[in-house]
Amino acid sequence: MQQITLFWFRRDLRLEDNTGFFYALQQEKNVLPLFVFDTNILEKLEDKKDARLEFIHEQVCKLKKQLEEKGSSFLVKIGHPLNVYRELMENFDIQAVYTNRDYEPYAKERDKAVENLLKEKSIPFYTFKDQVIFEPGEVLNGSGEFYKVYTPYSKVWLDKFKNTKIELLSSPQWKNLLQCPAFPLPSLEEIGFEKTGIQIPPMDTDEQLIANYDKTRDFPAKAGTSRLGVHLRFGTISIRKLALIASKLNAVFLNELIWREFYMTILAYNPQVVEKAFKPAYDRIQWRNNQEEFKAWCEGKTGYPIVDAGIRELNATGYMHNRVRMIVASFLTKHLLIDWRWGEAYFASKLLDFELASNNGGWQWAAGTGTDAQPYFRVFNPESQMEKFDKELKYVKKWVPEFGTNLYPKPIVDHKFARQRALDTYKKALDQ
The missing domain is CATH 3.40.50.620 (HUPs)
Known part of the structure; x- marks a missing residue:
């Protein structure tokens, strides 16, 4: 042999x-x-x-x-x-x-x-x-424990990054590859899958885009995010290369890479978060879990244009703008009181850049159930978010062309009513 x-x-x-x-x-x-x-x-x-x-x-x-x-x-x-x-x-x-x-x-x-x-x-x-700059266990507090809060974690991460020589590896020793005839490659169909027609964004480390990231990233109508998530997920780009570029050009972009490693650390030390809230008290929340409302959310028919635009973008392309992800997740968990796990699973089935740690961390952040989460009493107002980040409605009109006509549904729930219901429900769970 x-x-x-x-x-x-x-x-x-x-x-x-x-x-x-x-x-x-x-x-x-x-x-x-x-x-x-x-x-x-x-x-x-x-x-x-x-x-x-x-x-x-x-x-x-x-x-x-x-x-x-x-x-x-x-x-x-x-x-x-x-x-x-x-x-x-x-x-x-x-x-x-x-x-x-x-x-x-x-x-x-x-x-x-x-x-x-x-x-x-x-x-x-x-x-x-x-696949990381610092893996779980490399960024710990003075007591040797993992950080539960992002800000101190990021400070230690950055300090360590500045004091570590991060280098790209030189070309491999190709002569040590096994010299052999070509092996057959199973087709996509043989693996049991079909072509989708969805275009994967190219692996483009556009330095100008990264340099302007902090100014453009919140506006979904602009091409202001790198779309490199899928390439990081499957390693078609080196995290070292990307972190070195980001460290020279944009601290906010580098922060996003640190969040990714923070959530990986949380998952590695707390595998229970896959099924349960990071903060156990939040598992007492009485979710409404209305199937019809969940279906409307999944189809982008909630009557809240920026929520619907986000879901339709996801369904059509496998991508959703980062700012919109927060609005959409907050809406499902707070306005509709639908369990974050339902939304997390839906994103997991659709997102090209789906990564368990970041998806779980993002959803628990939006629902207020996670580590270093948005507090439960902070409820995004989808109307004011749209006014702030899509003032000219370019993003909304691209994905919800019937907005402003009789074909567009009425809001599924009143914002003020839903906000108060969410506050009452969370408070009741946490007071037990």
């Missing part, structure tokens, strides 16, 4: 400045890149037209082509990772497996199972930090 080392690609779909890949090629010979379309994850995706799967497949095709130009290939498998590794151990003499760490509960469980399987055959499993 041929001796090989595997590099397992997951959320790091690039060849350059990829930590685990770089070290595999530096330290080993006959490195074979591997990607697994994990059926544990695929089976949970109800919609077989999923733009994220299409995007991953496209990136895997690109990487395969780049690797074949270097005389190697990309081994792409479909299945449960444990079964894939069992099969590979029968067909190859595996010397080691290299990969980059992931911090989500399922990923940690999966990696532990694979590591244990490999250990039975004395095959080392090497993992590396790659």
Whole structure:
């Protein structure tokens, strides 16, 4: 059997400045890149037209082509990772497996199972930090505990960032790739999915946009956000590259990257937040959970134009502007008193840049149930938010063309009434 080392690609779909890949090629010979379309994850995706799967497949095709130009290939498998590794151990003499760490509960469980399987055959499993600047456990308070509040976390993060030499890795040792004929690549249809027609925003680190980010980011009609979330999510861009650019150009943009790592830390230390409120008292809230109202929200038919525009943008493109995400989430949880978990799951099924930690953190922030959350008595007024951030109604008219006509529905609930109902409901839960 041929001796090989595997590099397992997951959320790091690039060849350059990829930590685990770089070290595999530096330290080993006959490195074979591997990607697994994990059926544990695929089976949970109800919609077989999923733009994220299409995007991953496209990136895997690109990487395969780049690797074949270097005389190697990309081994792409479909299945449960444990079964894939069992099969590979029968067909190859595996010397080691290299990969980059992931911090989500399922990923940690999966990696532990694979590591244990490999250990039975004395095959080392090497993992590396790659998708974050500082991983959970690196930014802690004086008592060695994780931060529950963003501001002190961000101060320590920034201080550490300034005192750490962040460098991009040089070009890998390509000569250590396994030289082999091309492996077949399963089609999107063979994986069980179809093309969607949704356009993924290009990976463009537009320095002028980043430099102006703090001035433009709140206005949904402007192209004022980077749209790099999906590239960070699947690692088609290096977080080190992006953080270095942001640190030179815009502190507010860098802050967004710090929020991402803050929420990853919260999830890593508190895996219960996937199902429960970070603040346990908030699990006593008596949500109304009206199915008809939830349906109207999902379809962008609430009668609140900026809420409806946001949902329709999400449904059509897999993206929703950041400011609008807060308005839409606040509306569902406060105005309609629908459980944040319903909204979180809806976003999870639609967002191209869906990342469990950030999605969970954002929804719990909006609902007031999370760490360092917006206080429950702060209820966004969708009308004044629209007046402030979409004064000329360009965003609203783009996504809600019937606004201002008889075809547009009346508001599903009165703002003043809904606000008071939310305050009363939350207070009752917290006074118990």
